Amino acid sequence: MAYTGLTAPLVMMSMFCGFVSFLVPWFISKGPNQGVSITILVTCSVCCYLFWLIAILAQLNPLFGPQLKNETIWYLKHHWP
Amino acid sequence: MGSLFRSEEVVLVQLFLPTAAAYACVSQLGELGLVEFRDLNASVSAFQRRFVVDVRRCEELEKTFAFLQEEVRQAGLALPLPEGVLPAPLPRDLLRIQEETDRLAQELRDVRGNQQALRAQLHQLQLHSAVLGQGHGPPLAASHTDGPLERRPLLQSPGGPHQDLRVNFVAGAVEPHKAAALERLLWRACRGFLIASFREMQQQLEDPVTGEPATWMTFLISYWGEQIGRKIHKITDCFHCHVFPFVEQEEARRTALQQLQQQSLELQEVLGETERFLSQVLGRVQRLLPPWQVQIRKMKAVYLALNQCSVSTTHKCLIAEAWCATRDLPTLQQALQGSSSEAGVSAVVHRIPCRDMPPTLIRTNRFTASFQGIVDAYGVGRYQEVNPAPYTIITFPFLFAVMFGDVGHGLLMFLFALAMVLAENRPAVKTAQNEIWRTFFGGRYLLLLMGLFSVYTGFIYNECFSCATAVFPSGWSVAAMANQSGWSDAFLAQQPLLSLDPNVTGVFLGPYPFGIDPVWSLAVNHLSFLNSFKMKMSVILGVTHMTFGVVLGVFNHVHFGQWHRLLLETLPELVFLLGLFGYLVFLVAYKWLRVTAAGAASAPSILIHFINMFLFSSSPTNRPLFSGQEVVQPTLVVLALAMVPVLLLGTPLFLCREHRRCHSRRSPQPDKDTARLLDLPDTSLASQGSDEEKAGCPGDQAEAEFVLSEVFMHQAIHTIEFCLGCISNTASYLRLWALSLAHAQLSQVLWAMVLRAGLSLGGEMGVAAVVLVPVFAAFAVMTVAILLVMEGLSAFLHALRLHWVEFQNKFYSGTGYKLSPFTFAVEGE
Numbered sequence: 001m002a003y004t005g006l007t008a009p010l011v012m013m014s015m016f017c018g019f020v021s022f023l024v025p026w027f028i029s030k031g032p033n034q035g036v037s038i039t040i041l042v043t044c045s046v047c048c049y050l051f052w053l054i055a056i057l058a059q060l061n062p063l064f065g066p067q068l069k070n071e072t073i074w075y076l077k078h079h080w081p
Numbered sequence: 082m083g084s085l086f087r088s089e090e091v092v093l094v095q096l097f098l099p100t101a102a103a104y105a106c107v108s109q110l111g112e113l114g115l116v117e118f119r120d121l122n123a124s125v126s127a128f129q130r131r132f133v134v135d136v137r138r139c140e141e142l143e144k145t146f147a148f149l150q151e152e153v154r155q156a157g158l159a160l161p162l163p164e165g166v167l168p169a170p171l172p173r174d175l176l177r178i179q180e181e182t183d184r185l186a187q188e189l190r191d192v193r194g195n196q197q198a199l200r201a202q203l204h205q206l207q208l209h210s211a212v213l214g215q216g217h218g219p220p221l222a223a224s225h226t227d228g229p230l231e232r233r234p235l236l237q238s239p240g241g242p243h244q245d246l247r248v249n250f251v252a253g254a255v256e257p258h259k260a261a262a263l264e265r266l267l268w269r270a271c272r273g274f275l276i277a278s279f280r281e282m283q284q285q286l287e288d289p290v291t292g293e294p295a296t297w298m299t300f301l302i303s304y305w306g307e308q309i310g311r312k313i314h315k316i317t318d319c320f321h322c323h324v325f326p327f328v329e330q331e332e333a334r335r336t337a338l339q340q341l342q343q344q345s346l347e348l349q350e351v352l353g354e355t356e357r358f359l360s361q362v363l364g365r366v367q368r369l370l371p372p373w374q375v376q377i378r379k380m381k382a383v384y385l386a387l388n389q390c391s392v393s394t395t396h397k398c399l400i401a402e403a404w405c406a407t408r409d410l411p412t413l414q415q416a417l418q419g420s421s422s423e424a425g426v427s428a429v430v431h432r433i434p435c436r437d438m439p440p441t442l443i444r445t446n447r448f449t450a451s452f453q454g455i456v457d458a459y460g461v462g463r464y465q466e467v468n469p470a471p472y473t474i475i476t477f478p479f480l481f482a483v484m485f486g487d488v489g490h491g492l493l494m495f496l497f498a499l500a501m502v503l504a505e506n507r508p509a510v511k512t513a514q515n516e517i518w519r520t521f522f523g524g525r526y527l528l529l530l531m532g533l534f535s536v537y538t539g540f541i542y543n544e545c546f547s548c549a550t551a552v553f554p555s556g557w558s559v560a561a562m563a564n565q566s567g568w569s570d571a572f573l574a575q576q577p578l579l580s581l582d583p584n585v586t587g588v589f590l591g592p593y594p595f596g597i598d599p600v601w602s603l604a605v606n607h608l609s610f611l612n613s614f615k616m617k618m619s620v621i622l623g624v625t626h627m628t629f630g631v632v633l634g635v636f637n638h639v640h641f642g643q644w645h646r647l648l649l650e651t652l653p654e655l656v657f658l659l660g661l662f663g664y665l666v667f668l669v670a671y672k673w674l675r676v677t678a679a680g681a682a683s684a685p686s687i688l689i690h691f692i693n694m695f696l697f698s699s700s701p702t703n704r705p706l707f708s709g710q711e712v713v714q715p716t717l718v719v720l721a722l723a724m725v726p727v728l729l730l731g732t733p734l735f736l737c738r739e740h741r742r743c744h745s746r747r748s749p750q751p752d753k754d755t756a757r758l759l760d761l762p763d764t765s766l767a768s769q770g771s772d773e774e775k776a777g778c779p780g781d782q783a784e785a786e787f788v789l790s791e792v793f794m795h796q797a798i799h800t801i802e803f804c805l806g807c808i809s810n811t812a813s814y815l816r817l818w819a820l821s822l823a824h825a826q827l828s829q830v831l832w833a834m835v836l837r838a839g840l841s842l843g844g845e846m847g848v849a850a851v852v853l854v855p856v857f858a859a860f861a862v863m864t865v866a867i868l869l870v871m872e873g874l875s876a877f878l879h880a881l882r883l884h885w886v887e888f889q890n891k892f893y894s895g896t897g898y899k900l901s902p903f904t905f906a907v908e909g910e
Contacts, residue, residue: 005591012594033446035086036085036449036474039475043474043475047475047479048537050621051483051538051618051622052595055541055596056593056594056595057670057673057674058613058614058673059592059597059598059614060592060673061674061676062583062589062610063583064580064583064606064610064678064681065557065580065581066601066603066606066607066610067580067581067605068579068580068600068605069605070574070576070578070579072603073559073573074570076560076603077563078560080558
């Protein structure tokens with residue numbers, strides 16, 4: 001499968017987190033817990049997005065590759081695309 | 082945002098309660114649980130207060146209740162929980178309750194005493210009949226067969242004919258552990274002038290006092306000689322034996338035995354009646370006691386609250402001061418009107434200004450309560466300062482999950498918490514008494530979120546019980562590497578380890594879209610990659626968290642109107658933090674984005690750059706990351722260092738200037754507005770909005786508070802704490818890396834050594850299946866015990882520490898106190 005690198009996952013994740021943090025708050029019903037609910041949504045999406053972003057950026061330009069055992073290489077050579 | 086963002090507005094109110102209706106009003110307030118009374122009679126001792134007599138009466142009643150409760154407990158019965166609403170009784174009802182309680186207690190005491198006496202009597206009778214009933218071998222046999230020979234002297238005593246050689250008997254019962262000692266002593270003391278026979282009783286008798294069954298020993302001593310007889314009696318007295326008269330003739334003994342048995346039967350009947358009556362009384366106690374206990378407790382609480390009010394003799398009413406939330410004032414008014422309507426004169430409420438710091442009130446529901454609890458465990462927030470709890474709801478489980486990330490373990494934790502949450506309304510669960518269970522149950526929402534986030538971070542770390550899953554195809558192609566580098570099977574057989582080179586085309590296809598690539602879990606050098614990734618992740622998360630903390634401080638400064646602190650504290654803090662550690666984050670991100678595998682051999686080291694930045698030096702072998710770095714870095718360091726004196730001296734000098742300006746301005750006219758500016762930096766202002774009357778001149782009081790040296794000292798401590806803390810706190814966030822590494826390694830060990838060893842056993846299918854059962858059991862037990870419980874507690878603790886120290890010391894002081902309203906509800910319900 002040909003990878004498009006960073007763009008496709010970035011767009012998907014940004015859209016999802018943007019949806020959760022910018023769109024859903026408008027639909028939270030007004031009540032005593034509205035403020036807390038919106039805080040929860042925004043904080044959650046920020047944390048999750050940041051963590052995912054760190055993970056993908058760390059792997060964007062690897063400086064070294066995995067060192068594998070010969071058995072693993074033999075298996076992966078034939079079984080992974 | 083609602084009241085979770087900061088404390089609700091709490092005001093001091095003064096209540097005028099007419100004497101006739103005071104009890105009813107306070108009782109109603111206790112039911113509602115709205116206000117916290119202030120003790121206006123603090124200088125008066127407990128014995129001199131107005132309602133001390135009533136309090137004492139309640140306490141005496143409670144003592145009697147305790148006695149009744151103990152009796153019920155001794156009988157093995159349980160007191161049922163009181164049901165329904167039980168208001169505090171009126172003072173005239175107290176007399177009735179007192180009478181009934183005393184009567185019950187007296188009855189109970191009488192019946193108990195009777196029961197004890199009857200039991201003791203029965204015990205004696207049983208012993209006696211046992212002694213008479215049990216045959217004691219040779220002496221009796223001798224008396225049977227040698228009837229006329231009974232009177233023959235058994236021993237020729239040299240003493241003379243005046244000695245009486247008739248055989249006498251002493252019969253009795255002795256406790257089993259004393260029997261051997263008794264026998265020995267008898268033998269030694271009487272030198273063989275007696276024959277003693279000891280027998281164990283066949284049935285066990287209950288001790289009348291303790292109720293424990295004991296096996297008594299009966300004995301029959303036959304002796305001759307008066308002196309011996311006296312000795313024997315003394316010895317048996319010494320041993321507290323029960324001695325009964327023993328008649329020689331068997332018929333007489335038999336009649337005596339029959340009489341005894343009849344007596345004991347009658348006694349048992351009477352005892353039965355007594356015990357039936359006792360259970361009747363206990364039943365009444367069971368029914369009546371619980372509601373009385375609740376009522377008297379409420380009554381005592383009301384009198385203790387009334388003791389805190391001061392008396393106004395001119396107006397014939399009690400004056401109380403209480404803290405009340407502004408939102409609850411209408412309810413308070415209504416309650417007081419309702420309770421005092423019967424008395425004719427109604428109770429009055431009105432607000433009064435106060436310079437003391439009001440208590441903090443934050444209303445929580447059962448979800449937010451646990452998060453507010455962990456914030457309050459560090460310290461209850463000052464009145465109206467920003468509350469970290471709403472952010473903690475997410476950041477605490479998130480930081481926990483960063484240290485705990487594993488899909489399998491997170492799922493187990495989530496399911497456990499879900500089970501508790503779904504069963505939270507069951508009465509069996511609510512009334513459980515086990516401490517550890519209650520702790521876990523109280524934090525069920527916390528565990529729920531922790532489990533959920535752990536599942537997410539487990540997906541990012543790509544670990545499920547330490548195994549990676551390839552949801553998306555891996556971004557590393559071994560086939561391409563093998564084809565391009567000519568890795569034939571023969572070649573592979575010779576080389577045990579080979580590395581994939583990202584520089585070779587087609588080997589690295591792109592970053593894994595969601596998380597860590599699964600190929601790393603198969604790699605021997607996976608720690609080299611993961612350590613670098615996790616350390617940088619920790620620093621990024623740490624700097625973000627701390628910056629967020631500093632930004633929250635802005636809300637505090639704005640709310641309390643301390644605008645100078647925005648410019649003189651928040652801005653320098655942000656520049657220092659972001660200039661140094663924000664720059665580090667920038668370096669990390671820049672290197673991730675810009676340095677490719679092509680330049681891997683000469684990749685710059687961020688660590689060296691960072692060290693050189695502080696030392697104002699450079700390493701020739703370390704190439705710069707971006708052009709202009711040699712200029713940017715020293716600039717940032719100088720800028721950060723320049724912020725330190727601003728932070729150190731800015732606020733104190735500003736406050737000094739304002740103080741002098743106000744001082745010079747006060748001589749012409751008092752200026753009320755400057756009172757605000759003269760407060761010490763950390764004093765929060767209490768409800769300045771409700772300024773009806775000013776007690777005295779605030780300017781004079783505030784002036785007395787402004788001590789220049791204290792302000793400077795305080796600011797110096799704050800500066801040192803912040804600047805040194807920046808460095809140490811950033812390093813402290815590296816525990817995110819350390820703990821996640823430990824967790825990953827532990828779960829990998831468990832997987833590799835236990836379950837994989839079990840799964841890779843050769844042999845027959847059936848044998849392997851059977852062996853797998855204990856192997857899985859061991860794996861499951863160790864997973865739960867070590868990885869879930871131990872690692873879970875550890876990660877919980879460290880996440881808590883990160884919040885309490887690294888996050889909260891940027892903006893939170895936590896030196897307030899909670900509003901604890903006067904309420905009849907018992908803690909923990």
